[in-house]
Amino acid sequence: ARLWGLVPAAGIGHRFGGERPKQYQLLADGRSLLEASVQALLEGAELSGVMVALSEPDPFWPDQAIADDDRVMHCAGGAERAHSVYQGLVALLDQGAEAADWVLVHDAARPGLSAEALQRLIAQCRESGEGAILALPVRDTLKRGDGNGRITATLSREDLWQAQTPQMFPLGALKQALEEALSGSSLPTDEAAAMEAAGGPVQLVMGEPGNLKVTYPEDLAFL
Ligand code: C5P
Secondary structure, rough: OOOEEEEEEEEOOOOOOOOOOOOOOOOOOOOHHHHHHHHHHHHHHOOOOOOEEEOOOOOOOHHOOHHHHEEEEEEEOOOOHHHHHHHHHHHHHHOOOOOEEEEEEOOOOOOOOOOOHHHHHHHHHHHHOEEEEEEEEEOOOOEEEEOOOEOOOOOOEOEEEEEEEEEEEEHHHHHHHHHHOOOOOOOOOOOHHHHHHHOOEEEEOOOOOOOOOOOOOOOOHHO
């Protein structure tokens, strides 16, 4: 089975602010978050291609160096992340991908993914035949708030993980799970959630702190 990349990049990043959408903010080396996230996939694994789901219109895309890379394709995203990923899977099938192929879904805002972590994830999926995600064990003590700044409970962090991306699944199984999720009342915030709801096994593979999701402008200082 072949391996494809899929990068949902159709969000506007309102938590980040600014006139450039978050995925087009620049790193110190001059690359955009999107470009660096796509390159992390291409450099860390042997992929048949990467599909990038974009909002329409997207005036920033044509200026990206990866837009001219033969291995990189793009399609229209949707209203929410789950729609964008679903559209990306449909576009990959249009480009010759098959249901039995593997797909790595990776955030456009995680430029710090290392080849080591990516290879760990791929090896685990290929060996087991099951889907998996990169994730980190929760380090901090977790508190539940009452909505007014007071603690109502302390949660055990035992067995709690923070989900990262990439998230790797058989393409057909993920498409099926997203179809079910999109017809429901609340949308999954990551691909694993759709697979879990569909009853599929999803494994946890050790991620890394450097693979953080850029959410606020301050986060750029950590990369
Ligand atoms: O906003 P957040 O950082 O959670 O978005 C995660 C990823 O999903 C980003 O790469 C964003 O561009 C993407 N996304 C998308 N389509 C949407 C909303 C978000 O592709 N409608």
